[in-house]
Amino acid sequence: MPCSSRKFRCREWADSFVQKRHTGEIPLSAGGALSFDKDPRKRRIPDAARAADAQHRFSRIYGTTHRIDMETMTQSEATAKADMFVRKMKDAHLHPDVIDTFCLYYRKVVEGDRGLIYSRDIRPVRGDEIDHLEKLGSFAKIGASARGSAVMIVLNGGLGTSMGLAGPKSLLMAREGKSFLEIICHQADRQHLRLTFMNSFNTHEATLKALSAIRLKHPPTWFVQNKFPKILQQGLIPVHWPANPELEWNPPGHGDLYGAIFQSGVLAHLLDMGVRYALVANCDNLGATFDDALLGYMVEKRFPFLMEVARRGPGDFKGGHLAVQRQTGRLLLRESAQCPDDEIAISQDIATYHFFNTNNLWIDLAFLHDFLGRERFVRLPMILNPKTVDPRDESSPKVYQIETAMGSAIVLFEGATAVEVPLSRFYPVKKCNELLAIRSDCFLYDDDSGFRQNPERAGEPPVIDLDPKFYGLIDRFEERFPFGSPSLMRCRSLKVRGDVLFGRNVELEGDVEIINERGVQILIPDEALVAGTLYL
CATH class of the missing domain: 2.160.10.10 (Hexapeptide repeat proteins)
Structure with a gap:
């Protein structure tokens, strides 16, 4: 279909914008006249061929996507709006790879892509396709010997606003006068484990203050999650909120784990200390303790990535589920926000899709370091969350928040697997x-x-x-x-x-x-x- 002289299709602008970004015609910098180093050896942005190849791989893995109607823009309008986000993120001193990641997802928003995954592209996981933890006891000895090369990474970015908390949820009293943070630290000490915390810009300072009062055999390491600018639904431009500028930003979801730990240098630091394996878990799930059998199974089978999944019960029908991608045969995680409206009923059928992600993940850190060294970031499927600027004020302007889920990497990492675990390993406190x-x-x-x-x-x-x-x-x-x-x-x-x-x-x-x-x-x-x- 031909385009008019003033209007064009979002896909044409998106391809043109990313192509020019990667060749230097539309560069990354603050201010009106934009420029960056033309030397490709110094440039952190991959060339156009690499970007196109990455997009081809992404489309091959995720298949068809669904589009929603967005306003049509002229090419100059679309480019100017995209560059407003680039300048905002540069002014906030965000890493170039974070800016590139946001631009990849912003392109999808402009295209009207909701990142949906259709039932025609997936099938349910059969019970015999994944192992159960109760059958892995023979691997416990291997896991116990590998514990010295392991770390527990705690996702500590949440404020618990749904419960009326103003500070980190991990500082809420859980039991016996101890906070979630204190219990996690004591359990790690008891198991002789290292700890690493992924904080957010909302939780970092308060968490460091609380950790300073807890004595641990291994001093914990930490890194701070990145942030994305919120997108004003009206006009798809950055939010300006002088009453509270922090509300102009949102944490990009726990899918940011991979980029944040790599860009911070913490991933390289852990590997330099001889740490090879990581258990990643939410700070509010006290059931996610270290398990020697799971670690031993991962080490012996050389899995790069292992997801703990559990059987869905009657109360779990609203969440996401595990599936198998028909095209590749890989395991895939479909979050509830990625389900088309007319397929919600089948996605919630616990007799069809049996397993849900507990968000307890095991990762081979050496594999992750090599992967990110090649790819720069993990191209996770986008979750587009409609919100208001101020989550406590429904009358504030409507925005989109771009987020990703770390578990969705299971389809991207060749050789990744899942293990069924009992619900005793999953009891998060959301309310x-x-x-x-x-x-x-x-x-x-x-x-x-x-x-x-x-x-x-x-x-x-x-x-x-x-x-x-x-x-x-x-x-x-x-x-x-x-x-x-x-x-x-x-x-x-x-x-x-x-x-x-x-x-x-x-x-x-x-x-x-x-x-x-x-x-x-x-x-x-x-x-x-x-x-x-x-x-x-």
């Missing part, structure tokens, strides 16, 4: 519901044995649904459980509606529903036993 469970007698913690499920409890922890109006924010939650969590040892599920204050030593049994419709707070007295449905 106060989960916080109540891990503080309860369903779990145990002491410095000698660490955090673990209570062996006296049969089955998984209870499903908890607290009224978000009264328990959604941490301060309101704490006020209503002044004596700690009630006993949940014999509780299968708990649902609370209305304002309920829990007394001392309350015990819940079976499927419990507590309903208060009076409009005033009601107390459940000390030593009470509650079973079934209770109307207050």
